[in-house]
Amino acid sequence: MPAARRRSNSERRDVSQGRILDAAEALFAQSGFNGVSVKDIAGAAEVDTSLVHYYFGSKAGLFTAVIQRYAPRVNQARMDSMAAYARTAGAGLDLEGVLRAYLEPAFRIAIDGGESEQNYMRLIAQVSVAPPSAMAGVQVTAFDPVIEAFIALLHQARPAATRTDLYWFYHLLSGAITQSWARTGRIDRLSGGLCRSDDLAQILEETVQLFAGYPLKRRA
Amino acid sequence: MPAARRRSNSERRDVSQGRILDAAEALFAQSGFNGVSVKDIAGAAEVDTSLVHYYFGSKAGLFTAVIQRYAPRVNQARMDSMAAYARTAGAGLDLEGVLRAYLEPAFRIAIDGGESEQNYMRLIAQVSVAPPSAMAGVQVTAFDPVIEAFIALLHQARPAATRTDLYWFYHLLSGAITQSWARTGRIDRLSGGLCRSDDLAQILEETVQLFAGYPLKRRA
DNA sequence: ATTATCTATAGATCTATAGATAATGC
DNA sequence: ATTATCTATAGATCTATAGATAATGC
Numbered sequence: 001m002p003a004a005r006r007r008s009n010s011e012r013r014d015v016s017q018g019r020i021l022d023a024a025e026a027l028f029a030q031s032g033f034n035g036v037s038v039k040d041i042a043g044a045a046e047v048d049t050s051l052v053h054y055y056f057g058s059k060a061g062l063f064t065a066v067i068q069r070y071a072p073r074v075n076q077a078r079m080d081s082m083a084a085y086a087r088t089a090g091a092g093l094d095l096e097g098v099l100r101a102y103l104e105p106a107f108r109i110a111i112d113g114g115e116s117e118q119n120y121m122r123l124i125a126q127v128s129v130a131p132p133s134a135m136a137g138v139q140v141t142a143f144d145p146v147i148e149a150f151i152a153l154l155h156q157a158r159p160a161a162t163r164t165d166l167y168w169f170y171h172l173l174s175g176a177i178t179q180s181w182a183r184t185g186r187i188d189r190l191s192g193g194l195c196r197s198d199d200l201a202q203i204l205e206e207t208v209q210l211f212a213g214y215p216l217k218r219r220a
Numbered sequence: 221m222p223a224a225r226r227r228s229n230s231e232r233r234d235v236s237q238g239r240i241l242d243a244a245e246a247l248f249a250q251s252g253f254n255g256v257s258v259k260d261i262a263g264a265a266e267v268d269t270s271l272v273h274y275y276f277g278s279k280a281g282l283f284t285a286v287i288q289r290y291a292p293r294v295n296q297a298r299m300d301s302m303a304a305y306a307r308t309a310g311a312g313l314d315l316e317g318v319l320r321a322y323l324e325p326a327f328r329i330a331i332d333g334g335e336s337e338q339n340y341m342r343l344i345a346q347v348s349v350a351p352p353s354a355m356a357g358v359q360v361t362a363f364d365p366v367i368e369a370f371i372a373l374l375h376q377a378r379p380a381a382t383r384t385d386l387y388w389f390y391h392l393l394s395g396a397i398t399q400s401w402a403r404t405g406r407i408d409r410l411s412g413g414l415c416r417s418d419d420l421a422q423i424l425e426e427t428v429q430l431f432a433g434y435p436l437k438r439r440a
Numbered sequence: 441a442t443t444a445t446c447t448a449t450a451g452a453t454c455t456a457t458a459g460a461t462a463a464t465g466c
Numbered sequence: 467a468t469t470a471t472c473t474a475t476a477g478a479t480c481t482a483t484a485g486a487t488a489a490t491g492c
Contacts, residue, residue, distance in 0.1 A: 006463095006464080007463095007464085008464070008465090009463085009464055009465075009468085009469055009470070012463085012464085012469090012470065012471090013469085013470075016470080016471090029351075030351055030353055030354065031254070031351070031353050031354045032252055032253075032254060032255075032350065032354040032355075033252075033254075033255070034251070034252060034253075034254035034255040035252075035253070035254040035353065035354050037453075037454060037455085038454075038455065038456085039453085039454075039455090047471085048471065048472055048473090049455090049456090050456085050457080050471080050472070050473085051470080051471065051472085053455080053456060053457075054470075054471080055470095058455080058456080059454095059455070059456095122351075125349050126346075126349055126350060126354070128349075128399075128404070128406070129345050129346055129348075129349050129398060129399060129402040129404060130252065130346060130402075130404075131249075131250055131251070131342075131402075131404065133250055133251050133255065134250070134251045134252040134255050134346070135252075144410065147410060163411070163414055164411070164414045164415060167407055167410060167411035167414055167415045168407075168415055168422075168423075168426040169430070170407070170410070171396075171399060171400070171407040171415065171417075171423075171426075172396040172399070172426065172427060172430055173396075174399060174406075175395040175396040175397070175398055175399025175400065176391075176392040176393075176395040176396055177395070178349060178395055178398070178399060179348075179349060179391060179392070179394060179395025179398060180391070180395065182349040182350075182351075184348070184349060184350075184351065186348070186394075187387055187388075187390070187391040190364065190367060190387060190390070191383070191384070191387035194383055194384045194387055195384060195387045195388055195391065197391075202388075203388075203391075206388040206389075206391075206392065207392060209434075210389070210392055210431075210434050211430075213433045213434050213435060214429075214430050214433050215433060226489095226490080227489095227490085228490070228491090229442085229443055229444070229489085229490055229491075232443090232444065232445090232489085232490085233443085233444075236444080236445085257479075257480060257481085258480075258481065258482085259479085259480075259481090267445085268445065268446055268447090269481090269482090270445080270446070270447085270482085270483080271444080271445065271446085273481080273482060273483075274444075274445080275444095278481080278482080279480095279481070279482095441490100441491075441492085442489105442490080442491070442492100443488105443489080443490070443491085444487100444488080444489065444490085445486105445487080445488070445489080446485105446486080446487070446488085447484105447485085447486075447487090448483105448484090448485090448486100449482105449483090449484090450481105450482090450483085450484095451480100451481095451482095452479105452480080452481085452482105453478105453479080453480070453481100454477100454478080454479070454480085455476105455477095455478085455479100456475105456476090456477095456478105457474105457475090457476085458473105458474090458475090458476100459472105459473085459474090460471105460472080460473075460474100461470100461471080461472070461473090462469105462470080462471070462472085463468105463469080463470065463471080464467100464468080464469070464470085465467075465468070465469085466467085466468100
């Protein structure tokens with residue numbers, strides 16, 4: 001039996017913060033901001049309650065830290081994917097390609113990632129439909145710049161569409177995605193098992209096919 | 221000044237229950253089940269806290285009562301609308317018509333109704349994406365039978381589609397609707413005011429147009 | 441006599457902090 | 467010396483109920 005290894009302060013810090021963030025992410029995703037206590041989170045993370053306040057200041061601060069943890073990774077993956085597609089497709093850029101370039105990275109992170117990434121997506125889904133007051137007043141604006149880039153690409157794929165069209169299109173698309181991230185099991189129950197809400201690869205295809213069919217052009 | 225009118229017990233009961241349900245609906249929609257206290261609700265309803273327990277037993281019981289209040293009205297309106305459409309359209313039944321027959325009634329209730337109806341829709345939206353544990357364990361199954369009827373009509377409009385196709389279609393549609401009921405103001409901010417998330421009449425049109433364009437037929 | 445409403449409070453829980461202790465840092 | 471962790475607790479708040487009072491019912 002080896003002697004207990006000496007851990008540096010930054011190691012201890014990282015480990016504790018990571019445990020707290022993982023536990024908070026899972027519990028917030030499961031029960032919402034107000035459905036979980038700091039004590040619950042500390043218990044799940046196997047640290048003391050006071051340590052949560054030591055590192056994150058307040059419960060709201062912890063919530064914000066959870067939300068912000070993977071945002072840069074998701075944003076970067078989307079930006080890279082859209083840039084790569086725009087480059088390869090050139091003038092042949094189309095709606096299906098743009099949709100796939102935007103949607104695929106986040107789905108890939110959820111599919112390839114572990115529970116943590118999936119809890120994160122579920123949490124983002126809830127925050128997306130909740131009024132700010134329900135979730136510690138956290139507005140999710142971290143993804144906004146990437147959405148602007150996505151809208152710009154959509155415009156290239158459908159030059160005749162108005163900006164209003166494009167934003168409504170995004171509104172409906174984001175709703176469909178939110179529903180999928182949430183993984184409530186509702187469609188499993190309704191369909192009698194034909195569809196599985198955790199089959200993200202399938203959902204990605206369904207989403208692309210449905211939304212790629214839209215003319216995105218103002219009716220008379 | 222007239223003498224204080226004598227109110228019957230059933231009147232007093234209805235008034236108090238109604239005030240409590242209205243207040244609960246508004247506050248739950250704004251802050252979620254766990255973001256609101258019974259005291260908050262009683263205060264907004266201008267009744268005593270203990271009256272809430274007298275009429276609804278528990279906070280969870282009140283939440284369930286709120287959810288169930290308008291469900292029959294929404295269900296009945298949808299069933300009537302779909303039956304009427306199936307009758308008039310006959311063999312000429314198409315996807316756009318089916319979508320409109322299913323979607324229009326709930327939108328109409330929200331558009332023609334007051335704040336209460338709109339708060340209700342917002343609450344349904346949140347419950348739809350929340351795991352059961354986040355919302356007093358309330359699963360929304362009240363609408364399930366009507367969804368089955370909708371799926372059956374969809375099948376008539378797209379006979380070649382598989383049941384799996386139809387359920388995925390419903391999954392994505394319900395996400396879009398949920399996002400719209402939630403009225404988060406997000407699309408208003410993103411679009412710089414071009415789109416308004418409380419313009420339900422417009423959203424109904426956008427939703428019908430987008431989803432009616434889908435071939436709903438298995439790809440190769 | 442029954443139903444609706446109010447008063448008062450039990451008992452649990454929650455967020456947050458002050459201050460002590462135990463590690464690592466250098 | 468500084469940073470991480472633990473102990474103990476303040477002070478607020480929360481759900482729920484027991485029991486009293488004030489209405490209506492008949």
